[in-house]
Amino acid sequence: MVQILNTKKDNLISAKISGKISKNDVEKIHPLIHDIVDKGKKVDxxxxxxxxxxxxxxxLWADLKVDSAHISDYGKMAFVGEKKWQEWAAKATDFFTSSEVKYFDLKDKEQAKTWIGQ
Incomplete structure (x- = not known):
């Protein structure tokens, strides 16, 4: 499940993620990406x-399609998690994009918010 969080930064998509991501979850985020890109900004x-x-x-399939269409539109990415595999996934994302990607432990989420500019 993806819960979109409010943010003051106009090019930031902020979300709390739990359970499993569905196609509907990805479809919630995709128009937000377009709104930011249409303003001529990179999406954080x-x-x-x-x-x-x-x-x-x-x-997964929906997310891969969105990412492949918008990979050059992405800016900074902060992944905040609680499991080692999530850190590895963030490192893999960093490898496949030109974006600046950082992983933070859940206990360091305030540091992540500062880094991303939330």
Whole structure:
């Protein structure tokens, strides 16, 4: 499940993620990406993962399609989590993008918010 969080930064998508990401969850975020890109800005992300278990198959496929279409539109990404595999996933994301990607432990979420400019 993806819960969009309020933010003052107009090019930041901030969300709390738990459970498994579905296709509907990805469809919530995609128009937000377009709104930012249409303003001529890079999209920054803050994802706080708590009790997160990955993707449903359709959610993964939808996310891959969105990311492949917008990968050059992404700026900074802050992944905040509680599991070692989430840190590895953030490092993999950093490898495949030109974005600046950082992983923070859940206990360091205030540091992540400062880094992303939330």
């Amino acid at each position: 992300f803050y994802f706080e993962m708590e009790d997160f278990h990955g993707y449903e198959l359709e959610g």
